[in-house]
Amino acid sequence: MHTLLIKSQSQPDLQTPRQLRHAFTEVIEQHVPDVAIQQRMQLCLSEALTNLVLHAKSQALTVQLSRDSNAWLLDIFDDSPPWSPTEHRDDNLLFTFQEVESGRGVALLHEQCDKLSYHPGQGKQQNQLRLRWSSAKKQKKQTILIVEDNASLSRLYQLYLSDTFNILTAANGHHALQQLATQQVDLLLSDIQMPEMNGLSLRKKINQQAEHKLLPFIFLTGKDDQLIQEQANDLGIDDYLIKPVNKNQLLKTVQRVLGRSQQIHTQLGERIDKKISASLKPQLPQTANSWRMQVSCRDTGAGGGDLLLHKVFAHKTQLLLTDIMGHDHSAKFFSHACGGYIHGLLQAMSTDSNPAQLLTELSNYVMDDKLLAQVTLTCCSIELSEGGKISVASAGHPAPLLICAEQIQAIDVGGVLPGLIADCQYQNSELTVRPGQRLAFYTDGLFESAADNDARFDLQTQISAALRSTLQLPINEALQQVMSLFDQLTNAQPNDDALLLLIEPTL
Template structure:
């Protein structure tokens, strides 16, 4: 099931390429990509667009760019109507000898930096794809010991699993920790300029220093040293000589325990924040029936539901802050506050509401390090108007099966004056509408055919019965704890 977060067509001009490069950077930052990956993506797409511009002048007037993904496997795709030219089939072996045209260097950069990319040309449309790499960030470990030989040995033990920073001077280590921070500190107790105990106390005075896991190294195995070490609240200690296996085991155990404690307290915070704002809907309003199921992620997530009854019409909003934990939950509350301010006593068109919310978010920059997808549904009589901003497409369910409702829009807050259009569905007797957050498909088995496994064969006379079947299917496909909030909504008309 493809989710589109951004799509826009541009005139093929240098100004457009510059604007797209800026937008690419913003989108990558909102997806929490590392800077190296952001640099790679912007380089590849800028080179492709530059090549398109300089070698198709007068024959190509536009290009479009899309950010989409399936199960969080995000990719950028550029489409154009220029002359077909596959950058992966170009021979760039001799570019450093100056034997190729000026485009050769750009093509070489594309080949080198986008190994998993794809180019195809069909029916006069060329498509160039740049997949985004999922990166598992290594944790930073600081090791302090006045023995240079041991320092390099410890670094060799850990460097395959961690980013290791070694210091023979405690003062330099303190400066690094204070300005850069780290995920684990390993320090010798007996050092010439200050003892490990003094070093630990100084670290505790830094912001987050007291919460950073800390391990002592010592050649002393007497009880008094061990008791003194316990008094300065460390997580573990190792007695020299130290080999790779115990050092690596202690590092992993200490970090795992710290993460468990952090997750425990984070869950308590999220639970206390979520209790008053748990997504909910009335079971019935006017001619419409509503059924909702919601399960929060283990670390907390950013799903929210907003409902407003105008009398003749109803407004239903399902949103998702991409991210987890208290920050995502806080952002979802802030967005609900924005919605309260935007919605007045006059029914609001879904497209106009999304445009207003997007403009306000762009000016406020509340979500500069995150991303918000949203779907707005306005119900009047048997008519349903739907507008979406980067949110998964809804489905129409009936006795025959199901079909996607084609409505798309850019994620909110990305552009200053972005417009949104709504599609209208006339609901017939027995038909139902299925709306959901991407957590429905983020959490289930990566090897299954998502939408088919969820919706195939689902039938029922009521919205609640259909939702119950959907949710049982969803839960049966879960591999373990939820990594993202999951929310599902089924609505239908009263059968009179």
């Protein structure tokens, strides 16, 4: 069965990629349970639409998201000259679905979806690009291991719990340890009196295994023996039930223990999030190598993070701005791991290194490292030299803004996301910032932290206007006013981390 989730038809302009991205993001987040697939969909949608608008010059565009029993389907129909991205994956070629300036395009689409197909239009038919992602598997039931030597009671407990949980069984402690060695178990329900290895001995063995020491554990016993209960409590169990046990009692106890275990893990994650967030807070010198710098950020408190690291040389200053994506607690750990590596990478830089070389080294490491390969990030590498000279290289990061009295201009710089393609090469963009001009570097949360498309457009418009109107103010006051406006427009509750870095030459 094929179900249409959202469909949009338009005559595309420069605002179309951003508008459709936000419209589709709301539907994607509502209907696609897997966060990783959500991010891959959003990335492919942005990439394909940007290329159609900037390079293919499409005049009519239809985008739709649907699903069948096995997959999510993103279809993009356009009226540009047909060119099949399924036949070429070389990012050095010039073609419709490639952003030549940034080095992104077909390779990214192939990497970020499970299957890509293209049907060129004939006659009045439009070209069709279809991206496919296999449906995320339904969330598995939690698994309970029942350790009970009485076969009748074991079957009874299975009957009580099997509608809600996956059930594994063992007849004694030895068998239970064998099950734990090969199976993922969320809770262990064990009798105390059993042959070969009883429940108390089993718990002692589990306490010696680091990977299972925190496993939720409930004892069952036919004897209301105070001494045995004290021994069980000393072993760090979660509950103790006296037989006979009815279905309602057993089910409620199991759910309560599992819920409490999840609550503890969540609270621990939130505490660690706060400590990691504090450690990742950007710190910069106010001046270095004839440049003034001011940075401010807003942290949502969960998920990935924005990093800004620096190194000051005798005649230049190197900055590295990174946005690590993700919306769960694990993403914060990845941010910390990535931040540690980037810090080491910067400290190992020589005076001969340039921004593009730094991104190439970062990309290669992200691709090869098993931990960082799970991270999706964008990065902007910046080199500040005397005389207002600046060199910038980008890996999928929003373009910096040159703020002048007359206008705000996006700097033409781009590149593929780190770790996406082996041996990816980046390009430096060189420019000179004059006195009275200012540069703004930022993460996408600055312009996208709003509730809907209209609010996001208003946010972008007003923040951009504020960056220009505050140009004559001292840089610290300008930053304060812009971020104060950001807080007002987002009600101090942005839906994504946001960072703004302002820099200007001192001469």
